[in-house]
Amino acid sequence: MELFKIVKDNKKSLRLRSVDIEYPLSKEIKELGLNMLEYLRLSQDEEFLEKHKNIRSGVGLAAPQIGKNINLIAVYFNNFEENNKPYHYVLVNPKIVSESTKKCYLKNGEGCLSVDKEHEGYIYRSYRIKVKAFDLINEEFIELSLKGYPAIVFQHEIDHLKGVLFYDHINKDNPFKTDADSIEI
Ligand code: UDB
Ligand code: ZN
Numbered sequence: 001m002e003l004f005k006i007v008k009d010n011k012k013s014l015r016l017r018s019v020d021i022e023y024p025l026s027k028e029i030k031e032l033g034l035n036m037l038e039y040l041r042l043s044q045d046e047e048f049l050e051k052h053k054n055i056r057s058g059v060g061l062a063a064p065q066i067g068k069n070i071n072l073i074a075v076y077f078n079n080f081e082e083n084n085k086p087y088h089y090v091l092v093n094p095k096i097v098s099e100s101t102k103k104c105y106l107k108n109g110e111g112c113l114s115v116d117k118e119h120e121g122y123i124y125r126s127y128r129i130k131v132k133a134f135d136l137i138n139e140e141f142i143e144l145s146l147k148g149y150p151a152i153v154f155q156h157e158i159d160h161l162k163g164v165l166f167y168d169h170i171n172k173d174n175p176f177k178t179d180a181d182s183i184e185i
Pocket of ligand 2: 111112113114156160
């Protein structure tokens, strides 16, 4: 069973700008969004991973990564910094409406389901963001206030909608350049 084929970063389609989805949402879009969430859930399921050795445990997925250049993302993780608070979202047309000047980065760097090669270095992202979107699970417009790790995951996924990959953000001259007042996670 293969739910999705993940588009790799040698494909130009990953570099396109995605387009907004129109309302009312079609059945196809709802199904696609919920399948993206299900893919992430399964990708973290031990039993599923036993049988699908080639699948990596995903915390987020953007539609361009499954060959659809539309503004749709799913995230599925628990935030270890907030008592394992669950972040399970499928968002239609997500927009970052504000971001802090304060930055943060993952001390182990980032990877991507669409990128097989390792790219070492820090990826500085806004420490706090607000995201407006249509929540496909609850079928309502929402505004999320995110901080730290969740903010990083949502920024990584929203970057995909703009054709941006994590390694685009790595400083080429000094990949591990430290920024005095940014937060390491
Ligand atoms: C991921 N997974 O899904 F802290 F149990 C990454 C991959 C690329 C390594 C599969 C991940 O970070 N898993 C994880 C992290 C933990 C604890 C744990 C599992 N993505 C999503 C992606 O590529 N979306 O497009 C990369 C992440 C790097 C920073 C944010 C998203
Ligand atoms: Zn990615």
